[in-house]
Each structure stands twice: as structure tokens, then as C-alpha cells.
Amino acid sequence: MMSAGSTGAEALLSLERLPDGALVETEAVLDGDAESLVIYRQGDAVRAWVNVCPHAGRRLDWAPGQFLLSKDRLLVCAAHGASFELEQGECVGGPCRGDSLRKVEVVVRDGAVWLA
Numbered sequence: 001m002m003s004a005g006s007t008g009a010e011a012l013l014s015l016e017r018l019p020d021g022a023l024v025e026t027e028a029v030l031d032g033d034a035e036s037l038v039i040y041r042q043g044d045a046v047r048a049w050v051n052v053c054p055h056a057g058r059r060l061d062w063a064p065g066q067f068l069l070s071k072d073r074l075l076v077c078a079a080h081g082a083s084f085e086l087e088q089g090e091c092v093g094g095p096c097r098g099d100s101l102r103k104v105e106v107v108v109r110d111g112a113v114w115l116a
Ligand code: FES
Pocket: 053, 054, 055, 056, 057, 058, 077, 078, 079, 080, 081, 082, 094, 095
């Protein structure tokens, strides 16, 4: 274990709450701080990032858990429209192009998503 966080044994959410292609918000304690996370599932792959835009530090969702997904499957920040691809979380358009979301390592086990 390389994280000092104390919640490694808690599931973030069950896979039943995470349909394929969906963006879902959940919360976790990371290094002692409660953080909102955005979790994305693509088939068997699940990726997670801190729900904070690198542009101006705002949440990405326009209402809790409501994320904008463009037609070409980019996550669009509700504040000023930065667009993030959902492999690396890199901003590919908008005011913080080239910056990235803060990735959170997760694993899928026993039908749920866990902090890695
Ligand atoms: S805070 Fe996300 S685009 Fe400005």
C-alpha cells in the first residue's frame, strides 16, 4: 500500500450503479480529505478522477452527479466548457487544454469499485 489514506477497504460503489458508458459521482477520503470523484466505466475498464477541473478548480458536474458528456464522448466541465477525454483525463479543448484531471487509482473486485 502506498497511500496513507485509511479508506482502502471501503467500496466506492457497486458496479450495478455504474452502467457501461456512464459517468457517476461518488465520494472518498483521499489522504485525509473528503473528495468528490467522477467514475467512468467503459466495458470492463473503470477509471476515476477527482471531480475538480484544472482550469479554475470548480466541480465538473452542473448539479451533483450530473455530468455533461459530448457526442464524441468527452467530459465537458460545466463551468467554462473544458473538454476531457476519458482515457487519461486530459483536457483536449477549452481553457485548460493540455492539463489533466487528477487520476485516482481504482480496481474492480467483487462486483464493486474500490480504491486501489
Ligand atoms: S473550471 Fe472547468 S472550464 Fe473553467
